[in-house]
Amino acid sequence: MxxxxxxxxxxxxxxxxxxxxxxxxxxxxxxxxxxxxxxxxxxxxxxxxxxxxxxxxxGEEQAALLGIALGAAVDHGPQAPSIAIARMAATCGVGINSAMASAINVLGDVHGGAGEQALSFYGDVAAAMDQGTALADAVTARLDRFLAEEKGYVPGFGHRFHPVDPRAPRLIEVTRDFAARGIIGGRFADIAEAIEVELAQRKGKTIPLNIDGATAVIYGELGFPPALTRG
Structure with a gap:
């Protein structure tokens, strides 16, 4: 037995x-x-x-930076699909739990997945740099592959509503401050900014970092895997 x-x-x-x-x-x-x-x-x-x-x-500073990222993304406005769905569900007389469940059910690759996709993108660039590729060359190669294979919008850049997402520059500023104090390395901020520069050169106009791309920078700096940044 x-x-x-x-x-x-x-x-x-x-x-x-x-x-x-x-x-x-x-x-x-x-x-x-x-x-x-x-x-x-x-x-x-x-x-x-x-x-x-x-x-x-x-560490206390790491927790503070995580809190900053979470706070910046606390609400995306009534135009965001999941929020609009929650509001619509509430008009049917259901409670907040049902309204929230309706919203959560639409989070996936198209809506809610950009943060995970952006951090994966940054991670590919970082991996190439670990193999000795210069930052600019690693960004160019990853964008070439993305545009050839995946097309669509580069995750973490551009916004359908904001010409410049007001949250992103401030988050990068905060990230730089934490890096200057040695709390994080700053590598993912470098990668995001290099992607923005390369996109501007290719498109002939600035495609600015958005909230998903900026929070992905922070999550990457803090060592979170992409899957934990989804939604």
Whole structure:
């Protein structure tokens, strides 16, 4: 008889519900191994998000930069498809949970996926640089491949509503400040700005960085993988 078969039904049930993210049992709540009472009042909400996603607490400045990125993207206005859908659902008399669920259901590659796509794009450029390719050459090669294979809009650049997205320049300014203080490296900001320059040369006009591209810079600087920037 195997060890699994010797376990009681209760033991097997408890084992099935185990997760590295949270431990929950009578009188005990641990998030990634940290007692919840030790986190309450001592760890900020952005730092708690970081902990839940990555299994470790960030530095205070890292948590602050994550909070800045999250705050900048808190609302995209009633013209954004998911927000418009939530508002329309609410007019049908459903509660906020149903309205929010309706909005979340449309987040995907077309709407809500640009941040993930932008960070993946930056990551490809960074990988080429790691192999010894100069920044400008790496950007040129990645754009050539994108325009040949994928077409469409380069993720993270341009905006259908704003000639210049007012959030993006400020986010890059903040990113540069954190880099100057040694909190982050600044590499992803360099990549984003190099892409913007190359796009302007190719298009004959500026295609400015947008909120998705700017927050992707910050998430990249903080070491988040692209999949966690979706939506």
């Amino acid at each position: 195997s060890g699994q078969e010797k376990k009681t039904g209760r033991e097997r049930g408890e084992e099935w519900w185990q997760t590295d993210i949270i431990e929950m049992r009578p009188g005990v709540i641990r998030l990634r191994g940290y007692e919840i009472q030790d986190l309450i009042g001592r760890v900020s909400f952005p730092a708690t998000i970081w902990l839940m996603l990555r299994g470790e607490l960030p």
